[in-house]
Amino acid sequence: MHAKSPSLIPNQRSLFDIPDHIAYLNCAYMSPLLKSAAAAGGEAIASKMQPWGTTSEDFFTQSEATRSLFAKVIGADADAISFVPAASYGIAIAANNIPIGEGQEILVLAEQFPSNVYAWQRAADEQGAHIRTVASPAETPNGPDWTPAIMDAITERTDIVALPHCHWTDGAHINLTTVSKKTRKVGAALVLDVSQSLGAMPLDLNQIKPDFMVAPTYKWLLGPYAMGFLYVAPKWRDGRPLEENWLNRKGSEDFAGLVDYEDSYQPGARRYDMGERANFQLMPVTKAALQQIADWGVDNIAATLQTKTDAIAARATRLGLTVSASELRAPHFLGVRFPGGVPDGLLEQLAKQHVYVSLRGTSMRVTPHLYNSAEDVDRLFAALQAVL
């Protein structure tokens, strides 16, 4: 059976609270909340004014429903998912549980986001292993191509491959299906920080089979800050959590019985849940955002955002700016480079025109979502032309 081909989603700005004169093209920095998610959050905050309405079941029902919904969005079982407050927390769980041989290597990319680097540096120091950093690949006429460079760097000495799905500075795409085959061949673990892609870029778990995979919700999952999810492959579900909290112990539903300490955990990846994962205020916000993503469909989101980044890329090229070809970048994420150097005060000048993008290194990140209109793109180019 063939997968259904994706459909393009019409503009969804009315679901957000973004004034007409704002061109917000910076989802890679922080997504705006949906009105539905903000409304759920308002109710959740208000409920804390009357805590007598919060029952012991509420400690479990909302979070389990959210866990299941996230699992559905990524095509996994709820047992595979734990709640984390940040990408760094999920990477720390992976780093504390995957053994590394002395003299072996942990692979990362040049300029990879620090949340997927620092824990590995510590693990390497403590276990006598080394960090191997894949250098930025030479620019091809189509842009940098990381996948062959990563493939060359994976050897029998590699124990862990710690990667994103696209580079956070410029959206350069990493073919994780290809990389994961080699990772499995050499017996290395694959740990993914998909903070800059999950929710906007399809990821085939059955093909890629990561060992651990983490994403906070505040970017492409359209959720709040300080909430995130960790996917854990079956072989790691009996590992050591980062902290010991009562909620993820077996039988914690029975509050009266909590004085009888319990050694075993709740099933699956729940053992890794952060403390206070019931998170009454942020959980409904997260759930509403995930529901909207599930309703749109990640394939459809990606296809729609690709049309937006393609259109922006074509206009940028006409202005003499440099972008990667479609096949070497993620569908939702455009890195624009300035052959004459980044203009002074670029971000400030654009912000004066109510155009919001970000700069990482020499790459201007233009990262639209379904709320962006053709007028936003016109505004971006009018403002750019004025500074070039």
Ligand SMILES: Cc1ncc(COP(=O)(O)O)c(C=O)c1O
């Ligand atoms: C690739 C990537 N990973 C992780 C994060 C956020 O990390 P954390 O949740 O640890 O603050 C960011 C934020 O910009 C990012 O770009």
